[in-house]
Amino acid sequence: MRDKSFSLKLYCWLLRLYPAGFRETYAGPLERAFRDELAESTGPWALASLWIRLLADLAISVPAQVSREVSQDVGHALRLWTCRPWHTGFAIAALAVGIGANTGVFSVVNALLLRSLPFHEPSRLAALSPQEFIPPHDSAKQFHDWHEQSTYLTDAALVEENDVNLGGVRDAVRAHVSLTSWNFFSMLGTQPVLGRMFMPEEDIAGRNEIAIIGYGLWQQLFAGDRQALGSTIRVDGKPLTIIGVAPPGFDYPSSTVLWKPAAFSPGNNGWATVARLKPGMEWPRARAAFDAEVERLSSKQGTTDYANPRPRMRSLQDALAGPVKNASLMLMGAVVLVLLIACTNVANLLMARTAERAAELSIRSALGASRARLVQQLITECLVLSFVGTLAGLLVGYWMTTIAARVSPPPLAAQSYSILDGPVLVFAVIVSILSGLLFGVLPSLYVGRIHAFGTRSSSRTGASRLIREALASTQVMLTILLLAASVSVGSAFVHLMGRDRGYDVKGVVTASVSLDGTRYQADERRLPYFQEVLARVRSLPGVRSASATEFLPLYATGFVGGPFGLDGLPAKRNSTMVPVLSEYFQTMGGRIRNGREFTNAEVRSGAKVAVVNERFAAGFGAPEEVVGRQLTIGSEPPWKIVGVVKGMEYETDPTLVNGNQIFIPSGAPGSFFSTFVARVDGPAEDHLAKIRDAIRSVDPQVPVFGVKTMEQRLAEVFARPRFYRTAIWMFAGFALLLAVIGIYGIVSYTVVQRTQEMGVRMALGTTPVHLRGMLLRQGLLMVGVGAIPGIAGAQLTGRLLESLMDGASSIGLATSAGLAVFLALVASTSIWAATRHIARLDIMAILRAE
């Protein structure tokens, strides 16, 4: 008997699987049928067979009924939509942007932070960045001894990136290559698809004339032929033997196409260190051991300035994601806000429509449609809405990932941003369902109230209006948060672009060359080539002055420098050294504080003269006190300081301090990043081709690349922050639009609902302007209620942004209040527009209807 009552309970519970409509009508009969069958089944075998039959019956009939009711509800929703195409179109667009922006940003976060790196046990890989820490590396043995004796690392490799001329001299192409310690591939756990890895002691000068080429390069140069092994490839004119081909998609670091064992030498500071933690070593313990080691090494070396920034050991994944990580998290926050606003807006629209349909719903409810049935219908409608919104959103997301890939390309080929990736699609589906439920909940609760009251009552419409006004206030609040963030990020960007960089970006043309592997490779042939090019460029019409430098501002990579001092007295920090030609400061628009720049004769003769920047000079006194004194480093012959300049900003990261700079005449230019610069009249773009041709005319076999104006270079370097600014402005603008539409909707709805009341009031002598003023006050109250938490939240958002984005500062109370006022003004305009019909109300017609 107990079995039977349990069976009955279980069956009644299983009946809940049926959709609401069917359940309402047939739950009773089904339950009774079950009891009848139960009464006939005696014994455990009969009960078991009854259950088997019933479960089969449920398995057939539940899906049939669900699909029946869902298709009914979907059909109903589609009919409703076609009646209100604008309504629906707007809701779908809002959701598409909200869901699409989330999916797009998430695909970047997924690629950079969630997808694991394409290396062996990537979670144990660590990066020590070159500006922060370089282990001992005077010789290969010294470096390998260092990591073999390490207490926390099982292996470590050094790598230095470089742009070179690849191939023969005649058809040289620029390519990105990496010089590595021999164990680079074995440390990462990457096997070549063809050939072998580097072997121990191949990173010693004389034994390192070998290379592993990237899969793409192998396809391109050798069409995937195995004969590539053993062939010769020229890097800056030097022949290397190909011993291996890297697997497809392997391009670490930064799109490298060729790896060559390095030769170690004292003083090189271009190294980056990649290391693998010992098995079982946790990150906090490893970090503590690393910090202790930095302490020990820096006190031993003495010359290295580790004060700022402090060396840090990061996981390789974090290091690669680098600056994109925080910005992505910031954008993720912004797009979540956008989605919330979109959801509130859609909820508001649905509420308004549900309120309009209150009559229909209460009739259906009176005809026996239960609350559950109506709620089921509304939820179906919401899910269909969010489904359609998601489909459109995936397009938006796809579009966003293509933009993101252009603005900040992923550091590894294997990290390409894609929305067609398992986690991203799962995320999109979850976001879509969550938002569907989010904007579906309020209208459904409202339907519950209709059912409970049965008829239309004024108290209910009042409650509905209250909910809708609360939604609009929430929107106002969220919009202020986004506006505040956009002001904060925007002003950080303006600040970044408007910085005094110590040179004038306007009217400067730049063009880089590399003489490595050309017939000007010998040191004594380099300067004459540069002099010849400069003579031709300077004679071009419209060129005011021209010069060249081995390091262009904005490109801080690959610097050389050292512990320079004045008259044998060392400076407090290391200086970077920039070899330049004559007219450099005049061309770049640099500011000479005292003294002069180099003459052509000084450059030609290789005179030991130098120009220092203000910061260097400040360590020893006023600018005029430094001119004429001796610039010294170690036991090298000193330079005579002939000028003090403002200094030029070489770093692009505003948090890195502008350090000490030394400029000297360039003796053998043409390696690394040698670039011609020319100051021209009129728009710099117009002179690009002419100057490039002038350089080529000296020798067409010297590769000329990077022919750009300085402004273009600046725009490229700051493409990422500009993108963040544009993105967040777009999001804030969209939020503002949604908020305005939301407020407009509420007010115009109120006007329609209260037409009779207005007519009566006007008949009693109230003017239309007065009435509109009243509605304006009510609308602004809504804005005010949202603005207060919005302003408070904006302060918190600002703090969060400060921690996430360099240069972003939290906005003041006054600014956020200003934003609230701005929003109130925009809202007032929309309220005024929404109430414009009042002036044209026909009082008599309204009163007659009454």
Add this chain to the structure above:
Amino acid sequence: MTNDFSSMSPAFFHILLSLGAGERHGYAIKREVAARTEGKLKLGPGVLYGSINKMLELGLIEEAEDRPDPHLDDERRRYYRITSFGRKAAQAEAARMRELVQLAAATFGAPKHA
């Protein structure tokens, strides 16, 4: 539903057959169908009421007033009856079957035991 070659589902046809003899409630239909087909067609409650729901919608049957079944217990049960459209649909289905049987007999010959 009529005069084409798409057949009515067996469950519908059997329900119509049961209701052709008079009003029945769900459980009675189920028992009758099971008895008529010698237990070969056992309509589970979900399939039975799902079919009834669909047939109500199509207008093949309609609800009669609730009343107790004197043979079972005193509980009130919902009775269904066939509509005139339902009757026509059943006739058409029977005609379709007959045509099919005749066609089969003409093609393959009549079964021996018949």
